[in-house]
Amino acid sequence: MSEKSVTTEEAAEQTAMKRVTDGITLGRVGLYATLIGLVGFYLLPIESGLVTSIKTPTGLDNTFPFLPPLDAGWITFEKWQVAFDYLAPGMVNSMLFTIPSTILCAILGSMAAYGLTLVDWRGQIAVLALFIAGIFVPYQAVIVPLFQFWSQYMQLGARLSFLWGLPLLEPHYATILELIITHTAYGIPIVTLLFRSQYKTMSNEMIEAARLDGASVWRVYRRIVLPLSIPMFAVVFIFQFTQIWNEFLFSLTIIGSTNDPAASATLILSGLGQSLEGTDYPLRMAGAFITALPTLLVYVLFADKFAEGVQT
Amino acid sequence: MKRFLLLLRSIRRTQGEGPESERTSGERRVMTDGGTSEKRSTFQRWLDSDIVQSAPFWLPPFLLMGFFVYAAIGWNFLLSLTEYSGFGDPDYSNLGLQNYWAMLDDPGMWAATRNTFVLLVGFTVVCLIVGLLLALLLDREIRFSRSFRTIYLLPFALSFIVTAQFWRWMYNVNNGIINQFIGVFGLGPYSWLGSPKLVLGAVIFALVWQFSGYTMIIYLAALRSIPNDQYEAARADGASTVRMYWRVIIPQLRPAMVSATVTLVLFALKAFDFLYATFDGYRPRRGADILATKMVRESFGRSEWAYGSSIALMLFVLSLGVITPYLYNQYKRGNL
Known part of the structure; x- marks a missing residue:
């Protein structure tokens, strides 16, 4: 002593x-x-x-x-006003696809991680490898078929045309829906990995005990795993929100034009203040800040969660 | 009695209970009559197996992701064998490798490949070094170390389209900060983003600014997991600080370095956003065109879809060359 x-x-x-x-x-x-x-x-x-x-x-x-x-x-705040007028519809559009796909990613990723981590079965490592490899696949390798798929085969705008007469719905929401599905699909691998990193450290005893007591796979997920993953959900929300908001290649190819009513904030910013006389730097800087504002806010408020997401 | 209970359950099930309680009762049955399991049909045992039980969880996300990632890559390969260009639909009846031969004859392709490798090596190496230095600096019982970390990581949370605007202004020929700074030493001004010799270095510098915080975070996580007594043991042996880091600490950062390298290399292979926003379009200034930008330009700028797909496939194969050994290595170490 x-x-x-x-x-x-x-x-x-x-x-x-x-x-x-x-x-x-x-x-x-x-x-x-x-x-x-x-x-x-x-x-x-x-x-x-x-x-x-x-x-x-x-x-x-x-x-x-x-x-x-x-x-x-x-000093003038005129450029902020101009940039805001240009970017406001884009900010709304970005929100419209970023938030749903972030939530969908989190739900699907947590489910996938659970099915592949806490329920043991042979061969799951192969499925898991396909998930993880999906994180690293360059988007260039899928972008042409993706464009084909949405523009030639699905044509959601035409297929869902019966919807656009309804109040609050507009034809360009078809493009937003395409972006939601696309971002969800490509976000699943990284989110699955994030949840898996947590589920691997979860106590196996508790889950085994619950299963011996006769709890089904679904019940274990809902009653034990889900409540324990709430902190990881926060990390995933912060991280995926930032990633999807910042993304550009899908916006550029699926939306196509900065004048499209579905144009995202990053897409509009990429064409802001272009003219023959040269670049209007103050306008571009104001635009850059307006576009970055949601991610900056999220980052400043939840820096630790973001870092945790990056680390894994 | 047991049979009676089973009967009751099956009646309840036919009365249309929700899928959840159905599965719960099915599960219960397995548990209660474990002794009579031989009686159950193979089909039922298969239904109760973990792979089937867990399928509702991983299969839907897997199918969604698999379709958009792996089916799309297969489709991309098929497209690369066609002559598809311009408007209209691809013709899948006449397939051949002509696009791959065309790549060999395309001088732009060689330039893009060379630039890709310069960017890849330069960006990755500098990021690894800068990130390591930042991590070592911050891992020394520093006040406000979290605030420092947050600031260094900040650029990584911003979109490339946003940071590209900042760097265009930094690199501006007439009143950019970079030119004003080197002007103090009597150098310049240089056209950083206009000169074919400087542009790639300028892009690498900006990307290092954005990504070094990321490498720092990866290293910091690894440094924090090294037990304290290792530092003390090295100190007790009389090792100098430099020697201690070089011999004891840095070798233990290898796994962190490997995973950071994989991420950085794969990022360098697909880097597109920053270049697009810096040069206001599909064509970067001469000297900065990489495979990733050339791929998007050929397909979406010039509508040479099939040719673009063949470059895309090459990018995929290159990244596979990094992913496969990495995943295999992780699997061997049980880290997957």
């Missing part, structure tokens, strides 16, 4: 000494200086974009790109 207390005391003393010395060592100062310098490096492009977005043309010419407009006359 005494031995233990001595070691803890010693350890405490050592850390206290370390803290005292840490406070003054040059290495420590250098370390923090480096870390703060790196903060500058990672934030500079974003900060520069922010100050540029509120500069008038004169302000743009007369200040350094990383400094805020120093004269009150050089």
